[in-house]
Amino acid sequence: MKYLVIVVSALLLTACSKPDEVAAELTYTVKTAPFKNYVEAKGELIAANETVISTPVSSRGPQTLAWLLPEYSQVKKGEVIARFDGRVMSKQKRESEFSNQKVSQDLSGKNTEIDTRRKHLGFDMEIVEEEKQFAENFSIDDDRIISKLEILEQAQKVDYLNAKTAYFNWQSAQFNSSAQGELDLLSMQSQQHQSKINMLDGNLSSLEVVAPHDGLLTHSVDWHGEKPRAGQTLWPGQKIAGLPDTSVMQIKLFVKEREAINLQQDQVIEFSLISTPNKTFTGKISKLAPFPKSIKRQDPQKYYEITASIDEQGDHLRPGLKVVANIVADQPAEKLVVPKFSVFADEEGAYVQLKTPSGYSKAPVSLGASNLSHVEIVKGLSKGDVIALVKQEGTL
Numbered sequence: 572m573k574y575l576v577i578v579v580s581a582l583l584l585t586a587c588s589k590p591d592e593v594a595a596e597l598t599y600t601v602k603t604a605p606f607k608n609y610v611e612a613k614g615e616l617i618a619a620n621e622t623v624i625s626t627p628v629s630s631r632g633p634q635t636l637a638w639l640l641p642e643y644s645q646v647k648k649g650e651v652i653a654r655f656d657g658r659v660m661s662k663q664k665r666e667s668e669f670s671n672q673k674v675s676q677d678l679s680g681k682n683t684e685i686d687t688r689r690k691h692l693g694f695d696m697e698i699v700e701e702e703k704q705f706a707e708n709f710s711i712d713d714d715r716i717i718s719k720l721e722i723l724e725q726a727q728k729v730d731y732l733n734a735k736t737a738y739f740n741w742q743s744a745q746f747n748s749s750a751q752g753e754l755d756l757l758s759m760q761s762q763q764h765q766s767k768i769n770m771l772d773g774n775l776s777s778l779e780v781v782a783p784h785d786g787l788l789t790h791s792v793d794w795h796g797e798k799p800r801a802g803q804t805l806w807p808g809q810k811i812a813g814l815p816d817t818s819v820m821q822i823k824l825f826v827k828e829r830e831a832i833n834l835q836q837d838q839v840i841e842f843s844l845i846s847t848p849n850k851t852f853t854g855k856i857s858k859l860a861p862f863p864k865s866i867k868r869q870d871p872q873k874y875y876e877i878t879a880s881i882d883e884q885g886d887h888l889r890p891g892l893k894v895v896a897n898i899v900a901d902q903p904a905e906k907l908v909v910p911k912f913s914v915f916a917d918e919e920g921a922y923v924q925l926k927t928p929s930g931y932s933k934a935p936v937s938l939g940a941s942n943l944s945h946v947e948i949v950k951g952l953s954k955g956d957v958i959a960l961v962k963q964e965g966t967l
Contacts, residue, residue, distance in 0.1 A: 597961050599909060599958055600955065600956070600957050602907075602955070603908070604908055606906040606942070606945065608900045608940045608942050609899060609942040610832065610897070610900050611897060612825060612826045612896045613824065613893070614823045614824035614894055614896065616822060616844075616892045617815070617822070617890055618813075618890055620815070621813040621814060622786065622814040624780060624814065626780075628807050632770065635802065635804055635805075636656070636804075637802075638801055639811065640652050640788055642798070642812075646785065649781050651781055657775050660771050660775055667767045667768045674764060681754060685750040685753075685754070689743075692739060696736065696740070696743070699739060784814065787814065787815060787890070789890045791810045794866070797868075819884065821881055822840070822842060823878055824840075824877040824878075824879060826877060826898070827873075827874055828863040831875045833900045834856070834859060838856045840853065840855060840896050841899065843894065845893045845894065852883060854879045855879060857879055858877070860876040879896075907954060908947055908948065909946060909952070910944065910946075910960065913958055913959065914936065914938065919935065921937075922951075923936055923951070925956060925957070925958055926958065936948050936949075936951030937949040
């Protein structure tokens, strides 16, 4: 029985002392500390210089990518990097050649038809000219031999033949003009087909893209954040890959539009690789986009694109490695700071729970800059004040 009383007494003492110990752990003494205002960013490593691999500019039309060498492959000069599908173009070429042959036949038939029609007009004009010459040479205008009525009829016949000759001349001119228009139209169609055939010949001759020099192959990313794939339609000159110079690397970062505050060139960046999160690197902003843009399909959120140099280069930095970074938006300075989770808010504004001899009381505060873990207290607290880290019930 004696031992049972001792055990119960020890448990009671432990229970009584535990709340005080927990309370001591859940308080924070307000103090000044070097404060850095960070802006969070995410991105990847890229090379400062690279050789661009693109769809052949000589092709005058879209091409379909049939095959692309896997990303991060080591390539040699002259090695095939990409191959385009030529089946559709070969079919289009055959169709254009057939259409061009058909136009050539139409052109030949039209020339024969025009020559035949021109000959018929020539024969008619010759007959009318002979009739007119005969009427003029053998007309008699002596009223002693024939009557005046017959003389009048002969004159009318000559006038008629002159009018008929003028009509045939007009008809010949109109026919020549119309025939030339039809010939020009067929010639233009033939030229169009031949131009398309020449374009397709050029495309078919450049279906393979080879490496201009040795290097590490990286695939490009379009504004939707997608990389090229087999079956995709690409336009002439569109970038599909690159051969980066890995001796000088830099970072491409994206910052949310609403968080990009006080960013400017030459600001310090602290970043780490996702693959090795325990090691921190530094750099500086070298380029800042003037306006935000979307980086994901069907995502309304916009981001500012930032390019940053890296202070320490090395073989461990390779294109495409993902990074998380903190941009030091303000220079470090001594400020009165508290943990962010120790600040609460209600309809009256922000406040903390200040520890007093009689318990915790609600103390309104004015907040300044903040980073990922702490927030600056501009007004409402003094150095040495003790506040609660978690919300306490029964606040005065």
